């Protein structure tokens with residue numbers, strides 16, 4: 001669809017229109033593909049450039065005559081797709097016009113029309129014929145005579161100019177439309193790339209922190225560097241490790257995972273590095289370690305914070321030199337393995353306590369991916385719920401269930417210490433407990449969740465609002481909330497009041513009033529935080 005109003009406002013088009021109208025005494029106007037006139041021509045206030053046109057519009061059926069001409073033009077373009085312009089004869093004998101078509105993607109979307117004029121070859125008899133014709137259509141004799149008299153008598157050369165200029169207008173409209181379309185496409189492509197990426201590999205989440213993680217993962221996709229993934233339990237560390245592997249150049253090779261806290265040192269040793277026959281009682285044959293199994297691929301060392309100091313030395317060696325000794329062997333093996341490590345422990349603190357080697361820490365932490373807890377990205381809870389509901393219902397052979405708004409409210413209020421894993425387990429549990437019911441109601445939520453919310457209900461506001469009183473008058477509470485939202489908002493928007501006013505849905509003046517009322521201007525806030 002063409003935005004005709006914007007087209008009419010384009011500087012270049014206004015200029016061309018002015019030139020055509022003043023030189024040739026015609027009206028220049030556009031119609032859409034249905035022949036509907038898209039300029040002010042039909043409005044009462046329209047100032048006509050052409051006296052003839054003005055008189056025509058005063059005739060009882062003047063509008064119909066022009067509509068009829070436009071219909072002829074559209075029909076002509078429909079029937080002659082290879083023609084881009086049309087010199088037409090109007091309803092009035094000897095009166096002419098010129099039309100150019102507007103075509104976008106092969107589709108006729110409108111026309112540009114210059115009308116009316118007569119040819120300078122018109123004879124006196126022909127002009128008289130025209131005058132008497134006009135006189136018969138409900139206008140005064142003098143009006144009819146004046147209208148015809150003022151019609152521009154166009155020579156061949158002038159006609160060439162008119163055709164060129166009108167075609168130029170049509171081209172400008174098409175170029176402008178194409179540019180707008182391109183810009184809109186670019187904007188929507190950027191939007192979908194930046195704003196609303198909803199998943200990356202198997203990870204779900206569209207919150208800001210997850211968008212940042214996706215961006216980071218995209219940037220490091222082709223890197224071979226060792227990566228340390230940190231985050232609380234159940235935040236998706238293993239999922240991220242897999243996503244990294246399957247987006248890396250090693251994606252066609254193996255991904256091997258080992259949980260370093262699952263075994264004692266000896267077992268882990270032989271699990272990771274393998275052993276030779278007879279290395280220890282029960283070692284009846286050679287066994288390949290995971291470093292060898294993962295050769296050419298990726299080895300995921302989960303819970304690396306749980307390894308002993310002596311294991312850390314061996315890991316450092318294989319990371320630095322690419323070589324290791326199988327248990328009981330004296331000849332080192334060389335491998336090409338990309339290591340991704342993960343932990344939910346604070347390795348920095350462990351280093352300070354002498355429980356983790358600093359050199360290994362720097363060796364594995366070449367790229368750091370720290371995953372946000374679910375509490376820090378509550379925006380993702382609804383999409384995660386939908387995702388797990390779909391999956392768990394399909395597994396259980398149920399049609400997809402939904403969570404009632406009241407239950408969702410509680411799900412959102414809970415603090416999810418076990419993060420996404422806890423949410424996933426809870427959804428699985430709810431799918432089972434809800435039986436044949438299509439909707440999941442609050443009463444079947446895990447008692448753990450309900451207890452948590454009960455305990456909190458002295459101060460039912462959670463997250464950043466915790467601490468705001470839920471007692472006293474409503475007005476006081478509202479003011480407290482208002483104060484808090486403005487204070488936080490100002491910080492977040494870097495004191496850009498126009499931006500914050502927009503976010504809060506109030507006027508800028510209204511916001512400034514409130515900032516004054518609560519003494520929240522930049523200086524006061526800086527002072528307050530300095531004193532804190």
Ligand SMILES: Nc1ncnc2c1ncn2[C@@H]1O[C@H](COP(=O)(O)OP(=O)(O)OP(=O)(O)O)[C@@H](O)[C@H]1O
Nearest residue numbers: 202203204232233234235236237238239344420421
């Ligand atoms: N962003 C996510 N989108 C979808 N599912 C997720 C997401 N994050 C985690 N999960 C799911 O949650 C569960 C836990 O994820 P994962 O095992 O990767 O977490 P983790 O951080 O390694 O946990 P832990 O520290 O307990 O080992 C998995 O079933 C995983 O599929």
Ligand SMILES: [Mg+2]
Nearest residue numbers: 234237238302
């Ligand atoms: Mg894990």
